[in-house]
Amino acid sequence: MAELRDILYKVSLISASGDMTMDIKSVCFDSRKVEKGSLFVAVKGTQADGHDFITKAVAKGAVAIVCQNLPEEISSSATYVAVKDSAAALGIIASNFYGNPSSKLKLVGVTGTNGKTTIATLLFTLYRKLGYAVGLLSTVENKIDDDIIPASHTTPDALQLNELLANMVDRGCDYAFMEVSSHALDQSRVAGVNFTGAIFSNISHDHLDYHKTFDAYITAKKKLFDGLSSDAFALVNSDDKRGAIMLQNTKASKQTYALKSVADFKAKMISNTIQGIELEIDNKNVWFKLIGDFNAYNLMAVYGAAVLLGEDSEDTLTALSSLDGAEGRFEVVETDAKITAIVDYAHTPDALKNVLETIAEFRTGNEKVITVVGCGGNRDTSKRPLMAAIACKLSDKVVFTSDNPRDEDPEAIIKDMKEGISPADYKKTVVLVDREEAIKTACLLAGDNDIILVAGKGHEKYQEIKGVKHPFDDKEVLGRMLNLFAN
Numbered sequence: 180m181a182e183l184r185d186i187l188y189k190v191s192l193i194s195a196s197g198d199m200t201m202d203i204k205s206v207c208f209d210s211r212k213v214e215k216g217s218l219f220v221a222v223k224g225t226q227a228d229g230h231d232f233i234t235k236a237v238a239k240g241a242v243a244i245v246c247q248n249l250p251e252e253i254s255s256s257a258t259y260v261a262v263k264d265s266a267a268a269l270g271i272i273a274s275n276f277y278g279n280p281s282s283k284l285k286l287v288g289v290t291g292t293n294g295k296t297t298i299a300t301l302l303f304t305l306y307r308k309l310g311y312a313v314g315l316l317s318t319v320e321n322k323i324d325d326d327i328i329p330a331s332h333t334t335p336d337a338l339q340l341n342e343l344l345a346n347m348v349d350r351g352c353d354y355a356f357m358e359v360s361s362h363a364l365d366q367s368r369v370a371g372v373n374f375t376g377a378i379f380s381n382i383s384h385d386h387l388d389y390h391k392t393f394d395a396y397i398t399a400k401k402k403l404f405d406g407l408s409s410d411a412f413a414l415v416n417s418d419d420k421r422g423a424i425m426l427q428n429t430k431a432s433k434q435t436y437a438l439k440s441v442a443d444f445k446a447k448m449i450s451n452t453i454q455g456i457e458l459e460i461d462n463k464n465v466w467f468k469l470i471g472d473f474n475a476y477n478l479m480a481v482y483g484a485a486v487l488l489g490e491d492s493e494d495t496l497t498a499l500s501s502l503d504g505a506e507g508r509f510e511v512v513e514t515d516a517k518i519t520a521i522v523d524y525a526h527t528p529d530a531l532k533n534v535l536e537t538i539a540e541f542r543t544g545n546e547k548v549i550t551v552v553g554c555g556g557n558r559d560t561s562k563r564p565l566m567a568a569i570a571c572k573l574s575d576k577v578v579f580t581s582d583n584p585r586d587e588d589p590e591a592i593i594k595d596m597k598e599g600i601s602p603a604d605y606k607k608t609v610v611l612v613d614r615e616e617a618i619k620t621a622c623l624l625a626g627d628n629d630i631i632l633v634a635g636k637g638h639e640k641y642q643e644i645k646g647v648k649h650p651f652d653d654k655e656v657l658g659r660m661l662n663l664f665a666n
């Protein structure tokens with residue numbers, strides 16, 4: 180419970196009418212969740228406009244309304260506040276309502292097309308290992324120390340986010356690490372959040388269904404850096420040409436990491452095997468358990484952030500060297516079969532290319548690489564043919580299947596994918612819409628020493644079909660099939 184005028188602190192108001200000292204019991208941006216004494220923030224969305232639900236919210240007991248356009252029908256029982264941008268106002272309001280938790284933590288946000296979960300999770304496990312109380316907000320799960328709080332989004336909405344951060348503060352966390360998706364930035368879910376630092380991993384093709392143009396996608400990511408304060412750090416991958424764009428207008432201390440270009444935190448790849456990678460960092464050779472070139476970048480982002488947060492460089496590298504990667508990211512599934520089985524969350528063209536190129540580096544050339552891949556429904560359709568082409572180019576056999584079809588027809592998604600295949604590659608491909616059948620087929624096609632990659636769903640434990648999440652786990656199915664055929 181807090182006074183309305185305190186909750187509105189730092190929100191730039193256009194107009195306000197009514198009592199500003201009343202107590203607010205809860206803040207909502209969904210009229211269906213309004214209760215007596217709520218403040219309702221009307222936000223324009225992709226499907227609906229919260230302004231259409233103001234009357235409903237007041238009828239359900241909302242005592243204050245924050246909106247961009249005042250409604251024609253004004254009730255004497257509520258205070259009406261007009262703002263320029265209600266999504267941004269919601270972020271600041273949520274932060275005020277929960278006692279500005281982000282300013283009581285050292286909070287680092289990670290953005291980029293690929294690598295956010297890996298970097299945020301590695302930072303979390305590193306800081307746990309170094310002995311701190313830590314919070315994590317990620318695609319896979321949210322965590323406060325060892326307690327898991329399920330995650331529905333990569334970045335929660337402003338209210339859930341600030342509530343989670345407040346719980347971290349209450350539990351005595353010193354640090355928190357979070358993924359900041361481009362959707363979250365565009366929708367101002369992190370408005371009002373105080374970041375100690377921000378990391379940019381890379382940018383490549385994804386989410387053009389939502390952002391429409393690549394420029395708009397870059398601009399959304401840049402918002403994270405534009406909002407940093409002068410005492411924060413902005414750490415970017417300078418091997419990605421958009422790293423410099425992220426730093427263009429930031430007030431924060433500009434920091435870079437890289438493998439190829441000049442950077443504040445620089446590594447050189449010494450060896451890269453299926454057991455792990457060896458990097459030369461600050462004239463020392465360090466071994467890591469993570470696999471693939473791209474993980475060298477993720478590790479350098481984590482190392483750079485830890486040093487910028489004040490950790491000792493050697494202690495950091497020693498602790499990092501013992502860490503495993505995030506669940507479902509280049510995860511090798513152990514089975515009785517003489518087959519290398521890998522589950523990976525690659526669901527963008529760039530990620531799929533990286534994973535298959537990493538596999539190509541380990542293979543002798545005598546074994547087959549069999550890839551099982553699909554694309555998500557209700558998501559960027561333009562990545563479908565690109566992912567199919569990459570899968571065919573870098574594999575000996577490709578089984579096309581369903582990912583999360585959501586509201587789309589899985590056959591239509593596969594048809595879109597197949598547009599990307601050259602006639603010569605057609606003979607490499609098989610289609611099995613049922614994902615379990617597809618994985619089974621890959622296992623039947625594989626002989627000793629072959630490599631199977633099941634891409635796209637990583638840690639996910641479900642398959643989303645027409646609004647229903649059916650239990651499904653790539654690792655479990657792959658392990659079960661391979662053991663079945665091996666025995």
Ligand SMILES: CC(=O)N[C@H]1[C@@H](OP(=O)(O)OP(=O)(O)OC[C@H]2O[C@@H](n3ccc(=O)[nH]c3=O)[C@H](O)[C@@H]2O)O[C@H](CO)[C@@H](O)[C@@H]1O[C@H](C)C(=O)N[C@@H](C)C(=O)N[C@H](CCC(=O)O)C(=O)O
Pocket residue numbers: 208209210211221222223224225226227228229230232331332333334335336337360361362363366389
């Ligand atoms: C496309 C998208 O991002 N949508 C998010 C957005 O919903 P929306 O804009 O569609 O909302 P809407 O249905 O149009 O409603 C507009 C407003 O009217 C209100 N409303 C609506 C109906 C009603 O009866 N009463 C009412 O008040 C709604 O509460 C809302 O405030 O805001 C909602 C609340 O924060 C999110 O839950 C929702 O995420 C949807 C479910 C989603 O699937 N999002 C994905 C794409 C996403 O955000 N992904 C990123 C990760 C991407 C990556 O991998 O990089 C993530 O951060 O998870």
Ligand SMILES: Nc1ncnc2c1ncn2[C@@H]1O[C@H](COP(=O)(O)OP(=O)(O)OP(=O)(O)O)[C@@H](O)[C@H]1O
Pocket residue numbers: 291292293294295296297298318333358380381473474476477505507508509523524525526529530531533534637
């Ligand atoms: N630094 C990187 N550069 C390119 N590809 C990467 C990188 N790190 C991971 N990947 C690939 O991208 C996949 C997704 O990685 P991760 O989950 O860490 O990214 P993310 O940014 O959190 O993705 P999402 O936006 O879906 O949450 C991995 O399974 C791997 O295939």
Ligand SMILES: N[C@H](CCC[C@H](N)C(=O)O)C(=O)O
Pocket residue numbers: 318333526554555556558582583635636639
């Ligand atoms: N955070 C990403 C995850 C995609 C995972 C993939 N399995 C799919 O469903 O497309 C998204 O919501 O677009």
Ligand SMILES: [Mg+2]
Pocket residue numbers: 295296297317318319333358
């Ligand atoms: Mg993620």
